[in-house]
Amino acid sequence: MQVIRPVGREAAAKKYDILSAMMAHAMAGDQNRQRLVMRLMSLITARYNWQRNELAIGQREIARLWCVDERTVKRDMARLRQLGWIEVKRQGARGRVAILGLNLERIMLDTRAEWINIGTDFVERLEPDQAPTPNTVVPFRRPNVAASDLWGQICVKLADEDPATFEAWFANLKQGTVEEGCLELLSPSRFHATYLRTHLLSRLKTVARRVDPGIAVVRISVV
Incomplete structure (x- = not known):
């Protein structure tokens, strides 16, 4: 899968595609998934620097944006790190907040199953080379699903x-x-x-x- 890079002439459209994929993934899940993804989307739309892949915002500011306490912020940010959706680029220090980055490859992989909910045109736009045509479907080897290791x-x-x-x-x-x-x-x-x-x-x-x-x-x- 080719990772979307929100840069260049079509950067704006690519950003909407990433946010749309996240939205579809959230809507297909339970309330916990919906809340977690929507909270991340609020950080992206409000404070994320797309060109530098940097999210610099303190826990107190996040708590105010999400209308929650800081314990909830710590819990949800830990969940996002565990998922691999956000990564620490620079640890915080006294008087300086941590710099976070988005793992767009992981986000798009995790949301891939729900792209079809947006439409076939969305899937074909994001993966034009993967759209199967008659007589050109290549069978891939599958791992042993019964493997216990x-x-x-x-x-x-x-x-x-x-x-x-x-x-x-x-x-x-x-x-x-x-x-x-x-x-x-x-x-x-x-x-x-x-x-x-x-x-x-x-x-x-x-x-x-x-x-x-x-x-x-x-x-x-x-x-």
């Missing part, structure tokens, strides 16, 4: 959210050691491992933590 469970989720990327980059990985919160994955080549570390490590970490919250580190090694 940690990597097997992670593979199921990775394949479900992005089959093409799974087939190209994740399918050939093997599980190495799992100890002290560190999951080691074995790559067939140095190039493959370097690409994963540079471009897809964040995605791997997020999915691994969703399967096992005890995973703090994902390490890519070469066989």
Whole structure:
């Protein structure tokens, strides 16, 4: 899946697409999901710097915007970090608020299932290369859904959210050691491992933590 970059001549339209995807995801969920996503959207529309991917706002200001207490702010921001939707770019210090960033790739992956609720035109606009045509549907390998090991469970989720990327980059990985919160994955080549570390490590970490919250580190090694 190609990540939307809200820059350039069509930046305004891309921003609306991202917000529309989030809205559709929220509306398809329960009240807790709706409230959490709408609160994040309020921060984006009010204080987010799209060009720099920075959200700089203190907990007191967030509490005032959301009309809640600061304990609720801490809880919901922790949930958004756990989902991988927001990331800390710079820790806060005395007299200076933390700088947060949005993980747009993770947001679009998590909302993907609900894009169709907006319309087929929306899906085709966001993924023009993925729209199937007659006689051109490529069957992707599926991981063993009965796999009981940690990597097997992670593979199921990775394949479900992005089959093409799974087939190209994740399918050939093997599980190495799992100890002290560190999951080691074995790559067939140095190039493959370097690409994963540079471009897809964040995605791997997020999915691994969703399967096992005890995973703090994902390490890519070469066989």
